[in-house]
Amino acid sequence: MLVVTTTAIALRCPGCGKIKYHSLSLFSFSANKSIQFTCDCGETVLSISTRDRRVFYLQLECLMCEGRHFYQFLLREIWSSRVLSLVCGETGLEVGFIGPREQVRKCIASQERSLREMAEDLGFSDYFKNPEVMFEILDCLHNIAESGRLSCHCGNLQIEVEIFAERVELRCSDCGALGVIDAESREDLDAIKNVWEIMLRPGKLQLVGASKERHHRKRSKK
Ligand SMILES: [Zn+2]
Numbered sequence: 001m002l003v004v005t006t007t008a009i010a011l012r013c014p015g016c017g018k019i020k021y022h023s024l025s026l027f028s029f030s031a032n033k034s035i036q037f038t039c040d041c042g043e044t045v046l047s048i049s050t051r052d053r054r055v056f057y058l059q060l061e062c063l064m065c066e067g068r069h070f071y072q073f074l075l076r077e078i079w080s081s082r083v084l085s086l087v088c089g090e091t092g093l094e095v096g097f098i099g100p101r102e103q104v105r106k107c108i109a110s111q112e113r114s115l116r117e118m119a120e121d122l123g124f125s126d127y128f129k130n131p132e133v134m135f136e137i138l139d140c141l142h143n144i145a146e147s148g149r150l151s152c153h154c155g156n157l158q159i160e161v162e163i164f165a166e167r168v169e170l171r172c173s174d175c176g177a178l179g180v181i182d183a184e185s186r187e188d189l190d191a192i193k194n195v196w197e198i199m200l201r202p203g204k205l206q207l208v209g210a211s212k213e214r215h216h217r218k219r220s221k222k
Pocket residue numbers: 013014015016017018039040041042043
C-alpha cells in the first residue's frame with residue numbers, strides 16, 4: 001500500500017496576486033510549531049499548525065477580501081486523493097487549493113480561464129468593432145479582477161461584466177453602480193493599460209492609475 005505523505009498547495013498571494021505552488025509533507029510538523037507558506041515577494045500567505053497531527057489549523061491571508069480566514073481540517077482531508085479548496089467566506093471565491101499536484105493544477109487552470117477565452121468561445125470575434133483592442137482590454141480587466149483590484153465602493157468584489165461591440169460595462173450587482181470602459185481604439189487600450197485598480201461608484205467609474213513603485217495596500221486584519 002502506498003501512503004501519500006506529501007500534498008500540493010497552490011496559493012494566490014494577497015500582496016502581488018501571483019500563484020505559487022508549495023508542497024507539504026506530513027513529516028514537516030514538529031510539536032507546537034506552525035509552518036509558514038511564503039510567496040516569492042515575501043508575503044506570508046498561509047500558516048498551518050497542529051498539536052497532534054490529526055487536526056490541522058490553517059490561517060490564510062485572503063487575496064479576495066484582504067481579511068484573514070481560519071480553517072480546520074483533519075489529516076485525512078489534507079493528505080487525500082481529492083482536492084480541498086480554501087474558500088473566502090466573504091466573497092465565496094476559491095483562493096487556494098490543497099491536494100494531489102495534478103488535480104491542484106487543473107483547479108488553477110480552470111480558474112484561469114480568462115474573459116478573453118470566454119468571449120472567444122462565445123464566437124464574439126466578428127461582433128467587436130476592433131477585436132484586437134477588445135481582447136487585450138479583456139485581458140487587462142481579467143488581470144485587474146484576478147488580483148482583487150476590481151471592486152465597488154460598497155465593498156462588493158463580484159462585479160458583473162457585460163461586453164458590447166465597442167465597450168465593456170461593469171456593474172455591481174449589490175448596489176447597481178455602473179462603469180463603462182470604451183474598447184474601440186488604441187487610445188482606449190493604452191488608457192486601461194495604465195490602470196492599477198478599478199472602483200465602481202454611483203454615477204462614475206473611478207480608474208486609479210498605475211504607479212511604478214510597488215503599490216502598498218492598506219490591509220485590515222481581523
Ligand atoms: Zn506575492
